[in-house]
Amino acid sequence: MSVFRKLAWVALLLVVGVSMAANWLAPAGYAKQYRTQPNAPPTRQHWLGTDEVGRDRFARLLYGTRISLLLAPAAALISTLMAALVGGLAGYLGGGWARIAMAVTDLFLSLPWLFLLITVRALMPLNVSPLASVLVTFLMLGMLGWTSAARVLCATSASLRGSGFLLQARASGIRGVRLFGVHVLPNLTPVLYAQFWISIPVFILSEANLGILGLGVAEPMPSWGSLLKELEGLVSIGEEPWKFAPLILLVLVVTSFQLVLSNREEMAA
Amino acid sequence: MLGWRITRHAVAILATILLGGLLSATLVRLAPGFDADEQQLDPRLSAESVRTLRESRAQEHSIFRFYLRYINGAMHGELGMSHSLSQPVGTLLRERAPLTLRLVALGLLLSWSVAMAMALTSAWLRVSALDALSTIVTGTFLCIPAAVLALLSVLWNVPGSLAIALIVLPRVYRYWRNLLAKAYSLPHITTARAKGLGELRVLFWHVIPMAAPQLLAVAGVSVSVALGAAIPVEALCGLAGVGQLAWQAALARDLPLLMNITILVTLVTLLAHSGADVIGHMLRSQEI
Numbered sequence: 001m002s003v004f005r006k007l008a009w010v011a012l013l014l015v016v017g018v019s020m021a022a023n024w025l026a027p028a029g030y031a032k033q034y035r036t037q038p039n040a041p042p043t044r045q046h047w048l049g050t051d052e053v054g055r056d057r058f059a060r061l062l063y064g065t066r067i068s069l070l071l072a073p074a075a076a077l078i079s080t081l082m083a084a085l086v087g088g089l090a091g092y093l094g095g096g097w098a099r100i101a102m103a104v105t106d107l108f109l110s111l112p113w114l115f116l117l118i119t120v121r122a123l124m125p126l127n128v129s130p131l132a133s134v135l136v137t138f139l140m141l142g143m144l145g146w147t148s149a150a151r152v153l154c155a156t157s158a159s160l161r162g163s164g165f166l167l168q169a170r171a172s173g174i175r176g177v178r179l180f181g182v183h184v185l186p187n188l189t190p191v192l193y194a195q196f197w198i199s200i201p202v203f204i205l206s207e208a209n210l211g212i213l214g215l216g217v218a219e220p221m222p223s224w225g226s227l228l229k230e231l232e233g234l235v236s237i238g239e240e241p242w243k244f245a246p247l248i249l250l251v252l253v254v255t256s257f258q259l260v261l262s263n264r265e266e267m268a269a
Numbered sequence: 270m271l272g273w274r275i276t277r278h279a280v281a282i283l284a285t286i287l288l289g290g291l292l293s294a295t296l297v298r299l300a301p302g303f304d305a306d307e308q309q310l311d312p313r314l315s316a317e318s319v320r321t322l323r324e325s326r327a328q329e330h331s332i333f334r335f336y337l338r339y340i341n342g343a344m345h346g347e348l349g350m351s352h353s354l355s356q357p358v359g360t361l362l363r364e365r366a367p368l369t370l371r372l373v374a375l376g377l378l379l380s381w382s383v384a385m386a387m388a389l390t391s392a393w394l395r396v397s398a399l400d401a402l403s404t405i406v407t408g409t410f411l412c413i414p415a416a417v418l419a420l421l422s423v424l425w426n427v428p429g430s431l432a433i434a435l436i437v438l439p440r441v442y443r444y445w446r447n448l449l450a451k452a453y454s455l456p457h458i459t460t461a462r463a464k465g466l467g468e469l470r471v472l473f474w475h476v477i478p479m480a481a482p483q484l485l486a487v488a489g490v491s492v493s494v495a496l497g498a499a500i501p502v503e504a505l506c507g508l509a510g511v512g513q514l515a516w517q518a519a520l521a522r523d524l525p526l527l528m529n530i531t532i533l534v535t536l537v538t539l540l541a542h543s544g545a546d547v548i549g550h551m552l553r554s555q556e557i
Contacts, residue, residue: 107285107292110539111531112497114415115515119531122519123296205414212416213504213516231420232505247417254412 008259015253019065026059031220041242048242051230055220061246064222068204069253071138076199078142080149080192084185087150091157092184102154108147114209116144121215133218137210141203149195156191160184194261201257208250224250274550278543282536289535293528294336348529353521358529361514366533369503369510373495376433380441380491383434388445392453393468403446407439416501429502436498437491444487448480455479482549489545493538 018025027045034040034054042049048057090101108116117140124136160166169183204224210216211225212232219226227246234243314322342349348358387407391400410418415436422432452458453476461471499512507513511530518526 103284103288107289110285110289110493110535110542112493112534112538114497114500115531115534118500118515118519119293119527120296122522122524122527126520126522201412205412208414209416209501212414212420213501213519215519225414228414228417228420231417231424234420234424237424247413250414251409251412255408258408258412 004259005262008256011252011256012260015065015249015256016069019062019069022059022062022066026056026062028056028059030060030063030222031055032059041240048245049240057227057242057245060222060227061249064224064227064246065249065253067134067217067222068207068224071134072141072200072203072207073196075138075142075145075203076196078139079145079199079203080196082143082146083149083153083195084188084192086146087153088157088185088188089180090150091154091159092161092180094158094161098154098158102151105147105150105154108144109151113206117141117206117210118213118215120144121210126215128218130218130221133216134221134223137207137216137223138203141206145199145203145206149199152195153188153191156188157184160187197257197261201254201261204250204254204257270554271547271551275547278547282539282543285539286532286536290339290528290532291336293531294339349525351518351523351526353518353523353526358526361526362511362529362533365509365511365514368508369496369499369512372430372433372502372508372510373492373499375428375430376437376495376498377491379430379434380437380495381488384438384442384445387442388449389472391446392449400446403442407442410435411439414501415498416505419501419505422502423506429506429508432502432506433495433498436502437495440494441487441491444484448483449476452476452479478552481552485545485549485552489542492541496534496538 027047028034032055034046034050034056036054037046037050038054039052040046040050040054046056046058048061050056051060086101086105090098111119120140121137124140128136166179166183169179174183207216207223208225208228211223211227212229214229216225217223224246228250230243231247234240237244339349346359348362350356351358351361354361387403391403418435419429419432422429422435458471458475461475466474496512499510500516501512502508503510503512504516511533515527515530515534517523518530
């Protein structure tokens with residue numbers, strides 16, 4: 001394991017650990033408003049200052065990081081399971097099933113990712129509770145992000161179809177769901193595992209994009225997307241540099257994921 | 270053979286557009302609040318007026334009727350009305366498409382030129398520090414959300430096309446670098462160099478033709494990435510293009526407008542992919 005990869009692991013574990021301990025480390029709740037101190041610069045009480053309604057930025061960053069880091073893997077899990085089901089089954093069944101499944105996959109892949117996301121997001125109600133908006137955003141990412149993984153899994157599953165151990169299993173009378181579940185699916189695990197990890201940074205970035213565009217997690221719930229939206233009103237970088245803290249943290253986490261995943265990407269390809 | 274390939278692509282595009290359109294229409298129809306109209310809440314309207322309003326929208330209730338009406342209108346150049354902007358969708362798209370096309374074309378040109386220059390410098394000089402630096406710079410851009418790059422472009426007052434270029438660059442550079450590295454490691458390149466061929470000649474006679482089909486495939490993909498990047502760039506930089514229109518339609522839940530934009534973007538993306546595939550095929554057949 002290279003030094004960079006080790007450092008990336010340490011950074012990831014540190015960020016995850018600190019964000020999980022938000023309840024104890026944050027000086028206040030993410031929605032608590034210090035009405036007398038709106039737009040305050042960093043102080044000993046508020047390490048990253050307060051936002052325009054007087055909420056502690058450091059607390060919001062910790063809670064927002066926790067939401068993004070908990071729900072992006074959950075969305076990745078949904079998308080990986082869907083990819084296994086659609087791609088894995090299509091490759092295993094072959095023929096017309098594979099063609100139909102891949103045609104649907106191509107249909108999704110032919111749309112730029114962000115267009116697809118905002119179209120589907122617009123189909124759902126925009127005025128929902130903050131908790132519902134978190135679930136809607138990450139559920140949508142999970143339900144739409146399976147397509148490229150499905151392609152890889154279809155190819156892997158198809159390559160297994162003619163293998164000796166499957167022929168032997170068929171000759172032993174194993175058929176259908178059992179053959180797929182017991183003999184095909186376990187052999188797809190390394191690819192599924194790689195696809196799961198690859199999806200996490202993609203979903204983190206997608207949520208950030210949606211949040212900045214006002215189509216992500218709803219206020220007062222914090223997420224990296226809603227925290228980065230604060231950059232919209234900046235006039236210069238030197239004006240309030242502490243507002244860049246969420247961006248620096250996001251870049252650190254996504255870079256760490258990229259470094260950790262560098263060998264998994266090759267495996268997934 | 271080429272004719273068959275083009276026909277196959279044309280049929281695939283047509284089928285995808287029809288299927289995608291039907292899917293969009295279905296989703297629009299099933300979306301929560303589809304039947305709601307703010308006008309119906311106007312207290313000044315009588316029950317009869319509200320009923321007339323409901324009846325006027327009743328023809329959109331059947332998905333297939335709604336879709337057939339849409340196709341029929343589209344064939345006559347009528348794409349319906351935007352609920353939020355109260356303008357014909359066709360007019361909105363005609364007004365805004367040129368700006369988006371210009372932004373995307375400029376962004377792609379910039380990103381491809383820079384990616385090519387960086388990858389070639391890396392491949393020619395073969396200095397590991399330079400290669401690492403290029404990878405770190407492009408890798409950093411890959412880790413920044415597209416919307417943040419758009420915000421930074423507003424902050425630094427740089428054109429939107431540059432923001433699109435910075436979003437596309439890391440993806441294109443990775444392919445360029447890997448393809449060139451692979452091509453330069455082939456034995457016939459070493460032989461050509463050993464025979465005294467100049468670097469430019471090696472590049473244009475042996476390396477580029479080898480990598481061209483794959484690079485064309487990347488070109489198709491980068492069109493899709495650039496179109497996706499147009500949404501945050503146009504929305505946050507205040508550029509009145511199709512990306513901004515899609516964002517406004519999403520915020521206003523103007524589903525018919527969003528459906529039309531989605532179909533248009535799908536069509537452009539598919540044309541780019543198919544064009545890249547057909548040209549790649551022509552190049553491969555010339556090599557044989």
